[in-house]
Amino acid sequence: MLQPIIHHLKDYLLLLFCSATFCVQAQHVGTNPTISLKEEVEWVKPIDWSRFEAEVTPSPQQILMGKILLNANKYALTTWWEKRGFSGISIDDYLDLGGVSEHKIRPVAAEAEALAASLQMGLYDGTFTGVSKQEAEAKTVQMIRSLVHTHLANKPGGWGEKWQSALWAGYTSFAAWMMWPKLDEQTRLETLAMITTECAWIMDDKELPGIKTYRDLNGEIISPGDTGGEENAWDSLILTVACAMMPESPEYDERINKVIWLTLNALARPSDLESRKWYNGKPLHEWLVGTNLNEDGTVVNHHFIHPDYMTSPFEFNPIKYFWLADQSIPTALKFNxxxxxxxxxxxxxxxxxxxxxxxxxxxGGTIFKEGSGDIFYPLGTDWGKGRRMNFSMFNSIAASFTNDSDMRMRALDWELKQGQVVLDMQSRFEDGHTYLDAKEDSYASREEWVADKAMTAYIIETLKLVSEPKFTNKGF
Structure with missing residues (x-):
């Protein structure tokens, strides 16, 4: 007789603990201590997926990106799931992520958002992956639940408020937003607690004196060998998702201005310091605290001119989130x-x-090669010469947001050629993964990295078929 009573008592105490936790969190939401997480739930505007139900003629780019993304989905739900040790965990339990560092959190968040996009945009094919849509949805939600539950906003000693955590939280929040109708109330509240905590940390410049720039306002190199472009861009990601997800939040204006500021500083060149061109409320030079690109558009990272890091700020580009939400997009986000x-x-x-x-x-020669998917690394590379998905994704973005018709056509062609290299690499393996070994790409989370980039390109290529992005140059 005592066993059922003890069981229910445990449930009651757990519920009481969660309620107390959220009451505490409610007193520390962003910069406004009077806002509660319960209120924030009401501000969330779920994505309207109905526009993707219309019959449209697919483009070659959308078809290719869809194939790459489906391969990544297949790998995530089979081999990867097994390798991560997730297969023995009940679908109702939290996954053991194995720690709080980059390669414990970021790859899971990347796979969650890649699956969420595929599922919600009608791409997912259980016949191809060998995993039913119902099971894929359940695993995606399980990853989201586990990620937000183990964030330090919800669990003492959890991950967050460190180095790259705003990026991981951005990935996780995007996955949660896409799957919002499938999430239970606790997961929604924990998602918002995570968003609030990471946003506040970024708004405070991570408790540092300022953001990183390669050069200062006088043109002097102050971060030798290490651009701040990618870091500024990934820091903006959590703010971007928060803005797109909660456009009626009273913190929207403050957050969107920070997104604009981080984006412009991530991609500024020395000559931009004198520019009076207007970007969302004021001239460019008034936004800048330094620069991160060389004048010729190249980037220095890892102490050399590094093509991979020329794409990095665009990997975290905010445009797709606002476009997906059918909201006006700050013109500054197309900068450079x-x-x-x-x-x-x-x-x-x-x-x-x-x-x-x-x-x-x-x-010698150019980095991109006419009529080819090859990449020339002028000074070599330290990651491996098998990377293509970042370049293909960059060309998807470039083609979508330029006003130059010649540039658009060239970018679309390179998107296909570089993307085909990725698909050919995936075709070598039954489970759809991309790389043979670390010689092709030494990044530890390289497969999840491909999934994220393929997701971005697929979202952009699909959005192009059903709507036009709406840009605004107004101030906020």
């Missing part, structure tokens, strides 16, 4: 896309030429 594209497509590197980090390798 054409300059970086030109550095990839037209900037020629002469063999033996001295650059930051070394001498240009043979045979």
């Amino acid at each position: 896309i054409d300059k970086v594209f030109s550095a990839f497509a037209d900037l020629r590197f002469g063999p033996g030429e001295k650059l930051t980090g070394g001498q240009v390798k043979d045979p």
Whole structure:
């Protein structure tokens, strides 16, 4: 007789603890201590997926990105799920993520958002992956539940408020937003607690004196060998998702201005410091505290000119979130896309030429190759020469948001050619993963990295078929 009573008592105490936790959290939401998480739930505007139900003629780019993403989904639900040790865990339990560091959290968040996008946009095919849609949805929700539950906003000693955690929280929040109708109340509240905590941390510049820039306002290099472009961009991600997800939040204006500020500083060149071109309420030079690109559009990271990091700020570009939410998009978020594209497509590197980090390798030339999916790394690379998904994704973004018709056509062609390299790599393996080994890409979470980039490109290519992005240059 005592066993049922003890069981119910445990449930009651757990509920009481959760309620107390959320009451405490409610006193520390963002910069406004009077806002409760219960109120924030009411501000969430779920994504309207109905526009993706219409019959449209797919583009070659959408078809290709869909194939790559489905392969990534297949791998995530089979081999990857097993390797992570998730297969023995009941679907109703929290997953054991194994720790709080980058490769314990980021890859799970990346797979969750990649699956969520595939499921909600009508791409997912259980016949292809070998996993039913119902099971795929359950596993996606389980990943989301586990990620938000183990964030330090919800669990003492959890992950968060460190280095790259705003990016991981951004991935997780995006997955949660896409799957919002499938989430229980506790997971929704824990998601908002995570968002609130990470947003407040970024609004406070991570408790640092300021954001990172490669050069200061005087043009002096103050972060040798290490651009702040990607870091500023990934820091903006959690704010972006919060804004797109909760457009009626009283913190919207403060957050969107921070997104604009971080984006412009991530992609500014030295000459931009003098620019009086208007971006969302004030001239460009008034937004900037330094610069992160070289004047020619290249980027220095890991102490050399690094093509992979030229794409990084665009991997976290905010445009797709606002477009998906059918909201107006700040014009500033298109900043310098054409300059970086030109550095990839037209900037020629002469063999033996001295650059930051070394001498240009043979045979020289441009980074992108006309009529080819090949990539030339002028000074070599430390990740591996098998990377293509970041470049294909960049070209999807460049083609979508440029006003230059010639640039658009070239970018669309390279998107296909570089994307085909990815698909060909995936075709080598039955489970759909991309890389043979670390020689092709040494990044520990390389497969999940592909899933994230494929998701971004697929979302953009699909949105192009059903709507036009709406840009605004107003101030907030």
